[in-house]
Amino acid sequence: MNRTVTAVVATGLMLCTAGAAQAQTTTLAQVKNRGQLNCGVSPGLAGFGVPDAQGKWTGLDVDLCRAIAAAIFNDPSKVKYVPLSSKDRFTALQAGEVDLLSRTSTWTMSRDTALGLSFSTVNYYDGQAFMVRKKLGVDSALKLGGASICTQQGTTTELNLADFFRINNIKYEVVAFNTGDETIKAYEAGRCDAFSDDSSALYAQRLKFEAPDEHIVLPEIISKEPLGPVVRSSDTQWFNLVKWSHFAMLNAEELGITKANADEQVKSTNPEVRRLLGVEGKFGEAIGLSADWAYRIVKQVGNYGESFEANVGSGSILKIARGKNALWTKGGLQYAPPVR
Amino acid sequence: MTDATTENAAFFVRRETLPQEAAPLSVAGPLAWVRANLFSGPVNTILTLVCAYIVVTSLPEIIRFYFLDAVWTGSNRDACLAEKVGRPVGACWAYVADRFQYFVYGSYPVTQRWRVNIVFAMFALGVVWLLWNNAPLKKLGAFFFFVLLPISAYILLLGGPGAQNLLRYLIIATVALAGVYMVLSFAPSLLGFYTGAAQLAVEHELPPWKRFYRPKRLILMALVAFGLIAILDQSIGLPRVDTGLWGGMTVTFLIAAVGIVFSLPLGVVLALGRRSRLPIIQLLSVIFIEFVRGVPLITVLFMANTMLPLFVPQEWSPDRLLRPLVGVALFAAAYMAEVIRGGLQAIPKGQYEGAMSLGLGYWNMMRLIILPQALRIVIPGIVNTFIGLFKDTTLVTIVGIFDFLRTIEATLVDPTWATPTTRATGYAFAAIFYFLCCWGMSRYSISVERRLAAGQRR
Numbered sequence: 001m002n003r004t005v006t007a008v009v010a011t012g013l014m015l016c017t018a019g020a021a022q023a024q025t026t027t028l029a030q031v032k033n034r035g036q037l038n039c040g041v042s043p044g045l046a047g048f049g050v051p052d053a054q055g056k057w058t059g060l061d062v063d064l065c066r067a068i069a070a071a072i073f074n075d076p077s078k079v080k081y082v083p084l085s086s087k088d089r090f091t092a093l094q095a096g097e098v099d100l101l102s103r104t105s106t107w108t109m110s111r112d113t114a115l116g117l118s119f120s121t122v123n124y125y126d127g128q129a130f131m132v133r134k135k136l137g138v139d140s141a142l143k144l145g146g147a148s149i150c151t152q153q154g155t156t157t158e159l160n161l162a163d164f165f166r167i168n169n170i171k172y173e174v175v176a177f178n179t180g181d182e183t184i185k186a187y188e189a190g191r192c193d194a195f196s197d198d199s200s201a202l203y204a205q206r207l208k209f210e211a212p213d214e215h216i217v218l219p220e221i222i223s224k225e226p227l228g229p230v231v232r233s234s235d236t237q238w239f240n241l242v243k244w245s246h247f248a249m250l251n252a253e254e255l256g257i258t259k260a261n262a263d264e265q266v267k268s269t270n271p272e273v274r275r276l277l278g279v280e281g282k283f284g285e286a287i288g289l290s291a292d293w294a295y296r297i298v299k300q301v302g303n304y305g306e307s308f309e310a311n312v313g314s315g316s317i318l319k320i321a322r323g324k325n326a327l328w329t330k331g332g333l334q335y336a337p338p339v340r
Numbered sequence: 341m342t343d344a345t346t347e348n349a350a351f352f353v354r355r356e357t358l359p360q361e362a363a364p365l366s367v368a369g370p371l372a373w374v375r376a377n378l379f380s381g382p383v384n385t386i387l388t389l390v391c392a393y394i395v396v397t398s399l400p401e402i403i404r405f406y407f408l409d410a411v412w413t414g415s416n417r418d419a420c421l422a423e424k425v426g427r428p429v430g431a432c433w434a435y436v437a438d439r440f441q442y443f444v445y446g447s448y449p450v451t452q453r454w455r456v457n458i459v460f461a462m463f464a465l466g467v468v469w470l471l472w473n474n475a476p477l478k479k480l481g482a483f484f485f486f487v488l489l490p491i492s493a494y495i496l497l498l499g500g501p502g503a504q505n506l507l508r509y510l511i512i513a514t515v516a517l518a519g520v521y522m523v524l525s526f527a528p529s530l531l532g533f534y535t536g537a538a539q540l541a542v543e544h545e546l547p548p549w550k551r552f553y554r555p556k557r558l559i560l561m562a563l564v565a566f567g568l569i570a571i572l573d574q575s576i577g578l579p580r581v582d583t584g585l586w587g588g589m590t591v592t593f594l595i596a597a598v599g600i601v602f603s604l605p606l607g608v609v610l611a612l613g614r615r616s617r618l619p620i621i622q623l624l625s626v627i628f629i630e631f632v633r634g635v636p637l638i639t640v641l642f643m644a645n646t647m648l649p650l651f652v653p654q655e656w657s658p659d660r661l662l663r664p665l666v667g668v669a670l671f672a673a674a675y676m677a678e679v680i681r682g683g684l685q686a687i688p689k690g691q692y693e694g695a696m697s698l699g700l701g702y703w704n705m706m707r708l709i710i711l712p713q714a715l716r717i718v719i720p721g722i723v724n725t726f727i728g729l730f731k732d733t734t735l736v737t738i739v740g741i742f743d744f745l746r747t748i749e750a751t752l753v754d755p756t757w758a759t760p761t762t763r764a765t766g767y768a769f770a771a772i773f774y775f776l777c778c779w780g781m782s783r784y785s786i787s788v789e790r791r792l793a794a795g796q797r798r
Contacts, residue, residue: 043740044750046758051742051750053439055447055587080584081447082660083740088646095649097657181763207758210422317417317755 027099027231027238028072028288036078039065040098043083046204047312047320048104048124057081061102063307064123064229068100068245070300071284071293090115093230100242101230111230120243122228123304125324125333127221128160129199131206134214136193141220148173148192150183157196160223184208194218198225203318221324241287248294250336251276252303254327259302262295275339283339294339304334405430405761406768413437420759431765435757442751443769446587446742455496455578456590462489463593471784473791483558486601488565493594495569500580504573511566518559525551583661587742589773591661595668595733595743600726602669607676612706614681625677632674637735640667645739664736672729679721683714716792723785727778745770 031037041049041061049059057079066076082098093101094116104126105111107119130141130149138144141164151157153176165172175192177183184205187195197205199217206212229246231239252258255273257265266277274280277298278291285291301307308325309315326332365371378388409430411420418424420432436443445453466489469481491510495503572578586594613625632640644663658666687710695705715722737746748766751757 043737043746044753046753046755050754051442051447051747052754052756053442054450055442055445055585057447080582082584083742085738085740088642088739091646091650095657097649097660204753204755204758207417207755208760208762210760317758 026288027235028241031072031099035073036080037065037069037072037100038080038082038098039068040084040089040092040101040103041065041081042103043085045104045201047200047316047318049081049083049102058311060124060307060311061104061229063301063311064102064242064246064249065100067249067297067301068242070296071241071245071248071289074296074300076300090117090230093117093232096232099231099238103230104227105230107226107228116233117230118233118239119226119228119230120239121246122226122333123246124200124227126198126200126225126227127324128157128196128223128225129202129221130218131187131195131197131202131215132193132218134216138194138218141218141222142168142170144172144194145170146172147194148175150175150177150187150192150195151197152176152180152183153178156223157198161196164222180205200312200318200320203312203320207317237288241289244287245297246304247336248276248297248339249301249304249307250327250334251339252294252298253305254329254336257298257303259298259300259306262299266295272338281340405764407431417755417757417759417762420757420761422760429759429761431768432757432759432761433765435751435759435762435765436769438757439747439751442588443744443747444589446590446747447585448581448587448590449585452499452579452581455499455581458572459493459496460590460593462492463597477557479554480557480561484561484565488562490601492565492569496572496578497586497590498580498583499578503578503580507566507570507573511563511570514559514562514566518556518563521552521556521559525556583659586661588747589744591736591741592733592744595665595736596730598665599668599672599729599733603672603676603725603729604722606669606673607680608711610673610677611680611684614677615684629674629677632671633678637668637671637732638738640671641735641739643667660739661741664739664741668729668733668736671732672725675725675728676722679718679725680714682721683716683718684710686717687714716789719785719789719792723781727781730777730781731774744773 039062041057041059044050045059047059048061049057052058062081065079065081069079070076072078082092084092084098084101084103089101089103089105090111092098101117102123104124105119106126107122111117112119130144132138132144132147138147149161149172151161151174158174158176161172161174173192175186177186180197180201183195183197186192188209195202195205199221202217206215206217209215229242231242233239251272255265255270255276257273257277262277265273266279268274268277271280275283277295278284278293282291284293287293302310305322305327308322312318312320313322322330322332324333326334328335362368366375379385407430409428411425411429411432411434414420414432414434415438419434420429422429441450441453445456448456466481466485469475470478470485475481491506495507569578610625610629613621614629616622616625641664644667645660648663649657691709691713692705695709700708733743734745736743737749742750748770752763752766
């Protein structure tokens, strides 16, 4: 009996130490060893992560996974996409089932500090907005006095509405529904004057209307929803790699390096371009990659602007304007530290 | 007076039979049928009228939406937008046609989809072989369906070095087994030390090539199957396709098939265990059944896909698709056990005593006397569990597996086909698929019931 107990305990200890030994190797080493990147994506969100007719994943968030795979393997297809619902996304990351979460997760203090996870950067600045009928003649959310607003129950959306209207001292009436679909149907049926949701979602929902052109999205953004990739806090090198993969795409856009002209830009005399593309210096080494890591990202996935336009912007059906997601040089918030 | 009356009395004697008349309208013919079946009383009359009203008001609308106004061809949402087409638009079947491949294969790589097709074809062959009453060589069919098909499907669908190694070992093992039987065919007396003399005598009378006919047939079939897969592997190659890429109907059928194939035998064992007189076996069976029945399937799935990875090191945690497969199979087995236990309880004690008085041991008694009767009684319950299991497979969506319904939902958010009618079309397509599968199962079970109940008809 005693011997059995000892054996069980010993096996348990061995398992634990095996687990601990596993955790000590870096995420990058694990990814290289495995031969593919495990990327947690949304189970289906227009423009951010959605399977196409062939079942290939596309979207702005998916492009970040592809960029990281391009930087590590020189092959953007070496990604295993793990679709995660909002319930199990953080547990999956904590348990090491995915290497990063690129899944429209809002960066909040509690998530960043209490879960053992870190938000590395913001690849999309979203925010809550309003959609109204054109014939209502409203061009600003501040003119929504006395309006009834359709929204989803129990979400931050409802709380944000309360905050916004209280601050601006406007009367309003909330009509809340259980699911997003019910909400949208109710708004379309004329149950309320306005509909409120994250602005990127509003554009996707509008396409499902009988007459999309009769509805407009008001310019006010009433909440901050910075969406970005998340990694485990324990591995700083990996955190930096994910962060700088996004920065590389931003810097490439700022410097005018595109998928098409990346090969010519290698010959450029601009020192900033030369540093980014790895012609001068060996900046990739600190994150465990070769010097031309950023060149591989731009060459195979493109810069941030290209990715944005193709997935959610003018090249897509969603046609979302750059807005806050424009580069800082063009009045937006996307700002990347320099490579030097 | 009397004369007159006798003379005038119209005695009538019919000399030929009258031509047969049709039954009056009130008891036969369509009018009578309508009266008997639709308007036989005030309650039925009201019900009929209400139903007729519902049909008359909704049916034309349904036909108009799903057929007359439907769009059948097109390559993106423009084809299904009323303002672009210039007429009212109903169901957008063009969307289903465009995404059909995705609904069937999920994200399985396009160049590798032939592998899924082969598995589908094998599956269809096995199903027809087993379910068609007069099909020849039923035992061979069972071997094909329950042994060869799962192994082949595993190798074909997953591929990669692991599957290739397995294939290699299997071929070596099969060839070795074939060699053993080849030797035995020529020298059956070698078998003498463990086979009964009677069996040996029979084999001795046959010419060598006819000896051990049955096992040789199985080995030959296994060799052909593995050989063909090996040829495919050598010529075209079977690179590994991660289970994360599997999806659509493939996954739905896979989960349902694994659940059905494993739950029935496991359920039988659990049911026997629960009625066993051995206390430990009985206790374990009761604990398993009551525990599994006491939690919702969603909980099992969440435990498997969200909690399990927290407990075991990453390298040890089983595949994301395997976990719900096991969960669904165990879950269905617990329900199946209770269904079968119902059948066991319906068998009168005399049957057990009769079997025992024939000198049958426990397993032979169960196999030859009790289970055949018990299972026949509970066919409706078994099929009920199967149908429930088939529909429950949709729950795996919540742990991030792209089954058929999830692939439809995933395409609904895709702006390429975002139109007002896409949602109605997608769900209608799902409803048709699930209805056909479940209806087929229930019709087949009815025919089996009729056939097996032939002895009880008077």
